[in-house]
Amino acid sequence: MALQTALQDTFGRRFHYLRLSITEMCNFRCNYCLPNGNDCNTLKNDLSITEIDTLVKAFAAMGTSKIRITGGEPALRKDLTDIIELCKNTPSIKKVAMTTNGYLLKRDAKAYKRAGLDAINVSADSLDPRMFAAITGRQKLEDILSGVDHAAAAGIDTIKFNTVMLKQFNYKELGAFFDYIKHHRVTWRFIELMQTGDNHNFFKQNHVPGNALKDVLLEQGWQRIVRTKDAGPAQEFSHPDFMGNIGLIMPYSKDFCSSCNRLRISSQGKLHLCLFAEEGINIRPLLLAQDIEKTCDVIVNHLQSKTISHKLTNGFTGATRQLAMLGG
Numbered sequence: 001m002a003l004q005t006a007l008q009d010t011f012g013r014r015f016h017y018l019r020l021s022i023t024e025m026c027n028f029r030c031n032y033c034l035p036n037g038n039d040c041n042t043l044k045n046d047l048s049i050t051e052i053d054t055l056v057k058a059f060a061a062m063g064t065s066k067i068r069i070t071g072g073e074p075a076l077r078k079d080l081t082d083i084i085e086l087c088k089n090t091p092s093i094k095k096v097a098m099t100t101n102g103y104l105l106k107r108d109a110k111a112y113k114r115a116g117l118d119a120i121n122v123s124a125d126s127l128d129p130r131m132f133a134a135i136t137g138r139q140k141l142e143d144i145l146s147g148v149d150h151a152a153a154a155g156i157d158t159i160k161f162n163t164v165m166l167k168q169f170n171y172k173e174l175g176a177f178f179d180y181i182k183h184h185r186v187t188w189r190f191i192e193l194m195q196t197g198d199n200h201n202f203f204k205q206n207h208v209p210g211n212a213l214k215d216v217l218l219e220q221g222w223q224r225i226v227r228t229k230d231a232g233p234a235q236e237f238s239h240p241d242f243m244g245n246i247g248l249i250m251p252y253s254k255d256f257c258s259s260c261n262r263l264r265i266s267s268q269g270k271l272h273l274c275l276f277a278e279e280g281i282n283i284r285p286l287l288l289a290q291d292i293e294k295t296c297d298v299i300v301n302h303l304q305s306k307t308i309s310h311k312l313t314n315g316f317t318g319a320t321r322q323l324a325m326l327g328g
Helices: 049-061 080-088 105-115 129-136 141-154 171-182 200-206 210-219 284-288 292-303
Strands: 017-021 066-070 095-100 119-123 158-165 187-192 235-238 245-249 262-265 270-272
Touching: 017 049, 049 080, 049 284, 049 292, 066 080, 080 095, 080 105, 105 119, 105 141, 119 141, 129 141, 141 158, 171 187, 187 210, 210 245, 270 292, 284 292
Parallel strands: 017 066, 017 262, 066 095, 095 119, 119 158, 158 187, 187 245
Antiparallel strands: 235 245, 262 270
């Protein structure tokens, strides 16, 4: 199929980056996302590998160069390495990344690398084992950090940690995070807690404005790193005294959406133009029919209705009940 014009919305933003959720299921119970674990309403009829193949080929035909595999927890799918390999072997897809809680990383890092994984983001909301367990419901911190070491040894070059900043839990631990990246060549990203349909009270008690941390970084001499065209939403910073970098994801900051370059597909085959938009657009029938051309047409047409910004500052969270639905 001939390459089409790169995806572009009515505000001139171009979309080279697909975030593909392959399951809503997660085996952790993070207090800001799924404090009680998956409930009986969690959808389980995930996209098949054939449907994913059609989807990836369609996005590649429209200029997508980067795919991030998300969940829920992607490693709960037994065919994860097949999905990684499929994405990596699709012409025009230059980078395949994954976001994971890392619980199988120690065992499977080599398999992920062999399948073609280029980059990995690992959720780690504390470096204190007790606090980590309090936030995630799992006593897995040592295994996850060991898994990251295995990923680096396997040759996965780009490794990032994700930490959701929580006022009542991990915000006082910033010094420990800084100590870690002083001696490790990774990027540690601090994510501003986002309000979803299910966490209103928790959000009010724990939200920390990302700009507060940004001010600290600038005062300490951290320098902003120029974003690449397929970069995620983080503002990244480097410092000559640190081996690693720091990233800030601040969805409540001014002009956060101006650099949007990514679209999302749920594990149920719905196109989401924004993490916090209304209910997604169902394109699964086209994926089942393996109709690449019509899939492209529908995505291009719906992209023209993408709005200039989310409305999080007004308390509007759209159809996002919790972040496991689309992987953040």
